[in-house]
Amino acid sequence: xxxxxxxxxxxxxxxxxxxxxxxxxxxxxxxxxxxxxxxxxxxxxxxxxxxxxxxxxxxxxxxxxxxxxxxxxxxxxxxxxxxxxxxxxxxxxxxxxxxxx
Amino acid sequence: xxxxxxxxxxxxxxxxxxxxxxxxxxxxxxxxxxxxxxxxxxxxxxxxxxxxxxxxxxxxxxxxxxxxxxxxxxxxxxxxxxxxxxxxxxxxxxxxxxxxxxxxxxxxxxxxxxxxxxxxxxxxxxxxxxxxxxxxxxxxxxxxxxxxxxxxxxxxxxxxxxxxxxxxxxxxxxxxxxxxxxxxx
Amino acid sequence: xxxxxxxxxxxxxxxxxxxxxxxxxxxxxxxxxxxxxxxxxxxxxxxxxxxxxxxxxxxxxxxxxxxxxxxxxxxxxxxxxxxxxxxxxxxxxxxxxxxxxxxxxxxxxxxxxxxxxxxxxxxxxxxxxxxxxxxxxxxxxxxxxxxxxxxxxxxxxxxxxxxxxxxxxxxxxxxxxxxxxxxxxxxxxxxxxxxxxxxxxxxxxxxxxxxxxxxxxxxxxxxxxxxxxxxxxxxxxxxxxxxxxxxxxxxxxxxxxxxxxxxxxxxxxxxxxxxxxxxxxxxxxxxxxxxxxxxxxxxxxxxxxxxxxxxxxxxxxxxxxxxxxxxxxxxxxxxxxxxxxxxxxxxxxxxxxxxxxxxxxxxxxxxxxxxxxxxxxxxxxxxxxxxxxxxxxxxxxxxxxxxxxxxxxxxxxxxxxxxxxxxxxxxxxxxxxxxxxxxxxxxxxxxxxxxxxxxxxxxxxxxxxxxxxxxxxxxxxxxxxxxxxxxxxxxxxxxxxxxxxxxxxxxxxxxxxxxxxxxxxxxxxxxxxxxxxxxxxxxxxxxxxxxxxxxxxxxxxxxxxxxxxxxxxxxxxxxxxxxxxxxxxxxxxxxxxxxxxxxxxxxxxxxxxxxxxxxxxxxxxxxxxxxxxxxxx
Numbered sequence: 001x002x003x004x005x006x007x008x009x010x011x012x013x014x015x016x017x018x019x020x021x022x023x024x025x026x027x028x029x030x031x032x033x034x035x036x037x038x039x040x041x042x043x044x045x046x047x048x049x050x051x052x053x054x055x056x057x058x059x060x061x062x063x064x065x066x067x068x069x070x071x072x073x074x075x076x077x078x079x080x081x082x083x084x085x086x087x088x089x090x091x092x093x094x095x096x097x098x099x100x101x
Numbered sequence: 102x103x104x105x106x107x108x109x110x111x112x113x114x115x116x117x118x119x120x121x122x123x124x125x126x127x128x129x130x131x132x133x134x135x136x137x138x139x140x141x142x143x144x145x146x147x148x149x150x151x152x153x154x155x156x157x158x159x160x161x162x163x164x165x166x167x168x169x170x171x172x173x174x175x176x177x178x179x180x181x182x183x184x185x186x187x188x189x190x191x192x193x194x195x196x197x198x199x200x201x202x203x204x205x206x207x208x209x210x211x212x213x214x215x216x217x218x219x220x221x222x223x224x225x226x227x228x229x230x231x232x233x234x235x236x237x238x239x240x241x242x243x244x245x246x247x248x249x250x251x252x253x254x255x256x257x258x259x260x261x262x263x264x265x266x267x268x269x270x271x272x273x274x275x276x277x278x279x280x281x282x283x284x285x286x
Numbered sequence: 287x288x289x290x291x292x293x294x295x296x297x298x299x300x301x302x303x304x305x306x307x308x309x310x311x312x313x314x315x316x317x318x319x320x321x322x323x324x325x326x327x328x329x330x331x332x333x334x335x336x337x338x339x340x341x342x343x344x345x346x347x348x349x350x351x352x353x354x355x356x357x358x359x360x361x362x363x364x365x366x367x368x369x370x371x372x373x374x375x376x377x378x379x380x381x382x383x384x385x386x387x388x389x390x391x392x393x394x395x396x397x398x399x400x401x402x403x404x405x406x407x408x409x410x411x412x413x414x415x416x417x418x419x420x421x422x423x424x425x426x427x428x429x430x431x432x433x434x435x436x437x438x439x440x441x442x443x444x445x446x447x448x449x450x451x452x453x454x455x456x457x458x459x460x461x462x463x464x465x466x467x468x469x470x471x472x473x474x475x476x477x478x479x480x481x482x483x484x485x486x487x488x489x490x491x492x493x494x495x496x497x498x499x500x501x502x503x504x505x506x507x508x509x510x511x512x513x514x515x516x517x518x519x520x521x522x523x524x525x526x527x528x529x530x531x532x533x534x535x536x537x538x539x540x541x542x543x544x545x546x547x548x549x550x551x552x553x554x555x556x557x558x559x560x561x562x563x564x565x566x567x568x569x570x571x572x573x574x575x576x577x578x579x580x581x582x583x584x585x586x587x588x589x590x591x592x593x594x595x596x597x598x599x600x601x602x603x604x605x606x607x608x609x610x611x612x613x614x615x616x617x618x619x620x621x622x623x624x625x626x627x628x629x630x631x632x633x634x635x636x637x638x639x640x641x642x643x644x645x646x647x648x649x650x651x652x653x654x655x656x657x658x659x660x661x662x663x664x665x666x667x668x669x670x671x672x673x674x675x676x677x678x679x680x681x682x683x684x685x686x687x688x689x690x691x692x693x694x695x696x697x698x699x700x701x702x703x704x705x706x707x708x709x710x711x712x713x714x715x716x717x718x719x720x721x722x723x724x725x726x727x728x729x730x731x732x733x734x735x736x737x738x739x740x741x742x743x744x745x746x747x748x749x750x751x752x753x754x755x756x757x758x759x760x761x762x763x764x765x766x767x768x769x770x771x772x773x774x775x776x777x778x779x780x781x782x783x784x785x786x787x788x789x790x791x792x793x794x795x796x797x798x799x800x801x802x803x804x805x806x807x808x809x810x811x812x813x814x815x816x817x818x819x820x821x822x823x824x825x826x827x828x829x830x831x832x833x834x835x836x837x838x839x840x841x842x843x844x845x846x847x848x849x850x851x852x853x854x855x856x857x858x859x860x861x862x863x864x865x866x867x868x869x870x871x872x873x874x875x876x877x878x879x880x881x882x883x884x885x886x887x888x889x890x891x892x893x894x895x896x897x898x899x900x901x902x903x904x905x906x907x908x909x910x911x912x913x914x915x916x917x918x919x
Contacts, residue, residue, distance in 0.1 A: 003107040003147075006208045011111045011144070013204020015118055015137075021197035022122035023903055025190065028183040030173055031121070031130050032899070037165070038118055038134070041141055044157075050211075052148045057230045060150055061242045067160055068254045072261035074165050078172045079268040086271075091176060092183055093899045100897030196907070 008049035015042035029081055029091040033074070040070050107147055114140030127173045127181045131166060138162040152236045287334060288345045291361050291414060294330050294375070297323050298406035305400035313395025317386045320399035324379035324406065331375035335368055335774040344480055346416055355471070362416035362479055369613055369777040370413045370547050373620045377539045378406055380745035384628050385531040387741025388635055398438055398529070405431035405536060412544050418467045418477040421548065425463070425508065428544065429456045432536050436528040448524035455521040459511015466504025470555070473497045479551065486554045493557040502560035505552060509564075513545030513597050516567045519575075520846050522594060526586040530631030533586060538593050538627050539620035546600045546616050550609035565605025569686070569703035571598030574843065576710025580717065581839025583826060584641050585630045588718055592667065593623060595707055596679075602704060603682045606689050611788070614781030615678035617773075618666070622675055622753035625663035625746060632656045632742050633722060636735035643721045644825055645732060650723040652735045655743045657723045659750030664719050666753040668712045668809045671802075677757035678781075680805050681788055683708065688788070691795055705808065712812020720821035760785045 015038060022035030044063045051059025085091055117137035124130045138161050145154035173181065222235050230242060243251050301323040309316040346360030382402060389395050408431050411424030430453075437449035471477050474485060486492055493502075509515070514522040525537050536542075549556070549564070556564075572595050579591035596619045603612035633649060633656060634641055650657035666675035669683075683704050690698035727733035737743065752772060759770045759778040770778045792798045820827050829836040841847065896902075 002104055005211050007107065007111075008144070008148070009208035009211060010205055011114065013208055014115050014201055015141075017197050017200035017204055018115070018118040018122055020200055020907075021193050024196055024900060025122060025193035026183075028127055028181070030127050030169065030176075031124075031183075034121060034130060034134050034169060037161075038121065038137065041138060041161070044153075045141055045144060048145055048148050048150050048153060052150065052232055055232045057232055057238055057242050060153060060232070061239065061247055063150075063153055064156070064239065064243070065247075065250055065254055067156060069257065071160060071165055072258050074168060076261050076264050076268070078168060079265040082172060082175065083268050085176060089177075096899070097897030099895060101892040101895045192904075 005049060005053045009046055012042045012046035012049065015039075015045065027093050029084075029093055029096070032093065033077055033081070037070060037074065040066060103147060107144070110140050110143040110147070113137075114144065125182050127183075128170065131170050131173060134169075135162050135166050138166065149232075149234050151234055152239055287338070287343055287363075288361060290330055290334050291343075291363065294327050294334070294371075295407065295410050295414060297327055297330075298403045298410065302400050302403035302407060305396055305403060310396040310400070313392070313399075316396040316399040317389070320403050321379070321382040321386055323403065324375075324382040327406065327410075328375045328379040331371050332774065335372060335776050336768045338363075338368065338776045340365075340776060340779070344416060346478070357419055358417060358478070359420050360416040361414045363414070365776070365780045366547065366550050366609075366613055367413060368774075369617055369780050371410075372774065372777050373543075373617050374406075374409055374413055374540050377620050377624050377749070378402075378409075378535055380748055381531050381535045381539075381624060381628065384534075384631065384742050384745040385529075387739045388531055388631050389529065390739075390741075392529075394438065398435070401431055401435045401438070402531075402535070405435065405541075409540050409544060413547070416479055418470060418479070418552075422460075422463065422467060422508075425512065425544070425548075426460065428541050429453055429460070429512075432456075432525070432541055435532040435536065436525050438529055438532065439527070442527070444524075445527040448521075448527035452521040452525050455518050456511045459507045459509075459518055462504045462507025463511070466501050466507065469497070469504060470501045473501065482552075483554055493555075498555070498557045499559050502556040503563075505555065506549075506560055506564060509545040509549050509601075511545075512548075513542045513601070514594055515545075515571055515597065515601055517845075519571065519594055520842075520849055523587050523590045523842065526584070526590050530586065530627060530634060533590070534624045534627035534631065537590065538623040542593065542597055543600070543616045543620060546597065546604065546612050549601075549604045550613050553604070553609045561605045561607065563605070564601050565700060568598040568601025568603075568605055569700045569707070571595065572602065572707030573598075573703045573710065576707045576714065578839050578842050579714040580710065580828060581836050581842075583644055585634070585643050585646075585718065585722065586627075586641055588643070588714060589623070589626055589630060592626075592711070592714065593619075595711060596623065598707065599679060599682050599704065602700065603685065606682075606685050606700075608682075608685050608784060608788070610781045610784035611678065611681050611685060614785065615675075615682060617777075617781075618674040618678040618753070618756050621749055621756050622663040622666035622673075625659055625749040625753050626667065628742070628746050628749065629656050629660035629663065632738045632746065633660075633735075635738055635742070637729075637731040640729070640731055643718065645729040646722045647725045647728040647732055648723070649727075649732060649735055653737045655737060656746060659746040660723065661719065662750045663753045664715045667715050668813060669708060669805065670809055671806060672754075674753050674756035677760055677785065679708070680802075681785055683805060684792055684801055685788060687797070687801055688791060688795065691797070705804070708805065709808050709812050712809045713816045716813040716816025717820040720817045724817075725821055 019035045019038035019042060022038065023032050026032050026035065044066050047059040047063050047066070051057065051063075081091065084096065088096060090096065114137050117133045117140060120133040121130045121137060124133060138157060142154045142157040142162070145151075145157060221231070221233050223233050223237060230246065232238075301319055305316045305319060309319065343361065343363035346358050348356050348358045350357040382399075385398070385402065389398055392398065405428065408424050408427035412421055412428060415421040415424060433449045433453040436452055437445050439445045467477060470482075474482060476482060476485075492498060511518050514520075522537060522542065526533055528537075575591045575594035575598060579588050579595065582588045582591060596615070600612040600615050600619070603609070603615060632653065633646060636649070636653060636656075637646055640646070662673070666673035669676045669679035671680070683701070686697070686701040686704050690701045727735075755772045759773045760782050762770060762782065764770045764775060768775050770782070789798070792801065826836065838844075894905075
């Protein structure tokens with residue numbers, strides 16, 4: 001059976017779900033960050049699929065921007081994590097609770 | 102033929118994603134992430150978005166994940182191995198299942214289009230923003246309809262660069278810290 | 287004409303603003319500005335009075351609108367306004383000139399002259415006002431100016447307490463006044479004097495309703511406060527803590543007379559019951575204040591009681607039904623009382639700010655101008671014929687007699703009281719003049735006194751001449767086209783007619799000569815007795831011979847002490863209780879109530895800040911689901 005739009009969207013959905021579960025489950029900040037990227041990737045896949053099946057370039061162009069923004073976000077986020085590590089000497093999320101009341 | 106490739110690569114992607122989540126070591130997670138991204142790139146190829154596939158490999162799997170690996174390796178080996186939290190396990194898996202089901206249901210809302218329309222290589226004058234495979238279409242779209250977001254993305258990258266430089270400056274307090282001491286309150 | 291009136295009203299305001307903004311430290315300039323503005327106002331007023339054609343002028347401008355009620359500002363210029371405008375502008379200008387000399391060494395001249403300017407603005411507002419609310423606004427402004435000027439020497443406790451006392455006692459009266467205005471608006475539907483005049487004149491039966499009685503009693507409260515009548519007379523003597531020009535201008539000539547002016551303006555509103563009360567209280571005040579004046583050794587306090595006594599005369603005249611005679615006496619009183627106060631100021635200045643009369647003496651030789659003008663004003667005070675006071679005060683006494691003659695024996699009581707008041711006036715005036723100006727000097731400063739500077743003596747001469755000849759206007763000697771006697775003709779109309787009618791009535795009753803004789807006899811006798819009794823002694827003769835009586839008079843019948851006791855013991859206790867209840871109320875509703883509630887909410891909401899990123903992600907998920915559910919419907 002030819003993979004239709006639904007198939008591609010299902011894959012994207014599963015990727016998103018896995019990424020989200022990773023954010024909820026992992027305690028290593030860096031792995032949480034990677035799972036965030038996984039969620040973004042899932043959304044790019046969905047966009048390209050819809051763009052292809054509805055014969056429009058808009059989706060693909062949007063993916064272009066998503067990749068750009070994701071790259072910038074990763075850079076800044078990792079810089080923050082490194083700075084945080086320098087102060088707190090940990091990347092474990094449950095030890096980074098200084099905003100607790 | 103394309104159907105087989107689709108199933109193969111989508112299975113690869115999803116499996117690698119699961120491994121990212123479940124792995125103990127952060128470096129292993131990063132490696133599995135790269136495999137997952139490569140799988141997504143293959144799916145892009147299957148959708149005739151060749152430019153995006155290459156972009157995904159070069160930028161995402163290449164630059165971004167390499168950066169990730171750099172940072173992971175910068176950190177202490179002891180801090181790399183942090184297991185999954187047992188308390189959240191049940192809730193997380195429940196969330197996962199629910200989300201997966203939700204995604205499945207959502208996907209079914211779209212029509213089951215089987216026949217892919219024929220797509221040209223270059224856009225035609227009747228449908229200038231129609232889907233085409235050449236990289237030229239990206240250039241065309243970016244510099245006409247999406248010019249403003251394009252410029253703004255440039256600014257965004259500049260801001261990110263400046264931010265990173267500022268954030269990664271070593272403050273005098275950092276150099277006095279002994280890594281063996283417990284963290285300051 | 288209305289432009290000139292606007293200019294007259296707003297010039298002192300401009301002067302006050304300029305002084306307040308720029309000239310606080312440049313006392314000399316402030317003095318010059320204020321005095322110049324005062325003389326300009328006098329010139330403009332004379333111009334208005336001389337060119338006025340005698341018709342009532344009314345202009346009005348709506349200022350604010352609250353639903354059905356529109357607050358408007360405007361002028362209502364009639365004969366009473368004319369006389370009062372003359373009095374205010376004329377007396378004020380010369381007193382300002384006097385102050386330039388008197389306050390020469392003072393450090394806070396700027397503040398003083400600013401206060402005088404704002405006072406001018408306020409009193410002119412009262413004079414020109416055409417509706418009760420505008421009058422009330424300026425009434426309060428006058429109270430504020432008085433407060434500010436009494437507290438001029440604010441570094442002394444006495445001045446501070448006196449200014450607060452003046453303001454608060456006035457406020458008590460003004461509370462009644464405000465209630466009266468509100469009731470008046472509620473009952474008659476208007477506060478404009480013109481409209482009220484139209485409604486009430488010609489319908490005397492309207493004044494018998496309990497509304498009218500209530501309104502007039504409440505409006506009388508304002509008069510009682512401002513003009514220091516029973517029972518609110520306690521502030522006037524303490525107000526002598528202010529500089530002497532202030533006492534002259536505000537607490538003798540103009541502000542306290544504003545109450546009388548007000549009564550004359552709203553005379554048609556007052557019910558006979560109220561008039562009755564005013565008459566008796568005025569007559570009683572005349573006698574009582576006259577007696578108390580004999581118990582004072584401070585020159586200014588003596589003159590303050592004298593003012594109270596004369597205000598009693600004016601109130602009595604209003605109560606008897608002769609508001610024009612009250613205005614007449616107001617004008618004459620302004621002249622001679624201002625002269626007396628300025629004279630006392632000159633004497634005080636010459637004796638280096640000594641105010642005890644038993645430290646003065648023999649000053650007639652050393653300060654001839656002051657002495658002679660003081661003598662002229664004193665004779666006017668005692669109502670010696672030919673002097674200004676003689677005409678006005680005698681007419682009031684005569685009117686009291688006529689009322690007694692016409693309506694029955696109880697009114698003879700009024701006649702006896704005012705006659706007794708006249709006797710006391712003669713006694714204390716004689717005492718004052720003898721002790722201060724005749725005989726030998728009783729202290730070092732007095733023996734070295736010399737005549738004051740021209741700034742002080744010229745106003746004394748001008749006002750002294752007026753206190754001599756102000757009353758000659760009743761003879762109708764018109765000259766220069768617009769002057770009758772020494773006053774502009776347009777002002778004279780107010781009282782000349784009433785005066786002449788009164789004398790016709792007296793002639794008819796046949797007792798004219800006896801009355802005249804009695805008055806003169808009392809005045810002369812009083813003066814002579816005072817000179818013989820008090821003149822030569824070193825200390826007060828009454829205090830020496832009967833200290834008990836002297837003590838009663840000195841303590842002013844213990845009015846002040848009773849009020850002090852009441853405020854300290856009764857009122858303070860009530861205030862403390864109310865304060866405690868208030869505190870409790872607020873502590874409960876706001877401290878433990880809303881405050882506690884806020885605290886509780888805060889401590890609950892605080893729990894949301896767990897610091898754990900995972901819990902934030904769960905909240906995020908919950909929010910997304912919520913939005914999705916809302917969007918799907």
